[in-house]
Amino acid sequence: MRILFVSDLYYPHLGGVSEHIFHLANEFEKMGHFVRILTGKMEGDFKPDERRVIRIGYGMKVKYNKSVGRITIGFDVLRIKKIMKEFDVIHSHGGISPTLPILALCFSDKTNFLTFHAGFDRCLPYAIFNPFFKYLFNKIDGKIAVSKTAEKSFGRYFKGEYRIIPNGIETKKFYPRNNKKEKTILFVGRIEKRKGVEYLISAMEYVIKEVKEATLMIAGGGYGSYKLFIPKSVEKNIQFLGFVSPDKLPELYSSANVFVSPAIGNESFGIVLLEAMASGTPVIASDIPGYRCVVENNIDGILVPPKDPVSLGKAIVNLLNDKKMQNNLIENGLKKAKRYDWSNIAKEILYFYYEVNPKLP
Structure with a gap:
């Protein structure tokens, strides 16, 4: 299967969304799937897997949700449409948010998935532009939330069925060592x-x-x-x-x-x-x-x-x-x-892909 992850947030931007995409891509490749990541260009040295990253436009920092996020500007719409035609699954991450996930949903005629990552109380843009965002929401074939908290945050504006599939960790990397420092x-x-x-x-x-x-x-x-x-x-x-x-x-x-x-x-x-x-x-x-x-x-x-x-x-x-x-x-x-090893999380997401569209390769 050919899978395209789409996100305004990815390395060298550090955070949970970047980690999530990185580890899913690793696990899917181990299973024999072809994976690419569509994101914006941004400053920073930490780029652990640039071979599978497609960078379009520039990732600009914005303050959001009491944190610092990214939106992508200066992108080439025609190139994005051309890239998406090469994949079976378009899987966006973050939310229905500026700008790459919105473009992916607008122009994709493939099987669309979106993982909702954030937890928040209110989102003014979702309230103001609700009809437009609902149109995009209805184009999502499979809706994933990383927790009940994320489901509740987005479900306030977009009613529908969400599959709860949590984030994961690398249990082969994180394990007890005999190096405790007292107090x-x-x-x-x-x-x-x-x-x-x-x-x-x-x-x-x-x-x-x-x-x-x-x-x-x-x-x-x-x-x-x-x-x-x-x-x-x-x-x-x-x-x-x-x-x-x-x-x-x-x-x-x-x-x-x-x-x-x-x-x-x-x-x-x-x-x-x-x-x-x-x-x-x-x-x-x-x-x-x-x-x-x-x-x-x-x-x-x-x-x-x-x-x-x-x-x-x-x-x-x-x-x-x-x-x-x-x-x-x-x-x-x-x-x-x-229970949260990334290999288990990746299998759960892959099963969901086929549950939504059994005809996927």
Whole structure:
């Protein structure tokens, strides 16, 4: 089968959508399918699979959903139409959003799939241009949501049947190693407002009063403004690692005693939570819908109220000081993570392709 993934978000843009597409493409190629990725040109050095990427136009940064996304401008419509004719399946990612997924739906006469990734409360463009977006929505043969949270976000504007197929992880890459550093806390992610890093930094003031040797490692770009406002009382206990390349992340995950993701909302799924679980590191996360899809509270992780540094700090201290709780969360987290291996997710999506169109090659 010839499969074309379409997305405004792809490497070198870092994030969950890029990872999702990359790993699906890898798994489909292992099965013998031909895969290409249509996206925009953008600055950056991390391009792990450029041989299968078709770049059209330029990916421009935009602020959206309390994060930074991309839209593609300066594209060649005729070339896009010509490219799509060469494929059996057109699978767009992100949502019915500017601009490449919209073009794909407008001009495709193939079997169309769209994976809805985002979690959000309201989307003004969907409300304003609803008739046009509904027309495009009706052209989607197979609708996939990565979680119930994503389904609810888009279902508010577009009623229909969604297949829930979650994100995955590489369990051969993320696994426990014997490299734990005592009393270490880890955050991994883009450092932006919706990730809630400021609340984790505030929580450290409580943590070091109880566990003086505790150290917080923050891995991710964009930390400059946060570094300026760290209280002096915790300066020595916080390390900003900057961008950590994907090949070094597994060792970093497994080195920590506790992984914390204090996001304040707008998360559709918690890939980082599963990566930490697979690495044998217990998880503390905000009690938000996207994370409740992954974490079962006090079974394979701990959920705390968002924007509450005191509750977060207490949860961290309790876990750092309780080896039995750590071991229970690690054991259950490892079991859960195995179910989300990318090979299983790819098979589920492929079955859905054939369920929607049994005549696909």
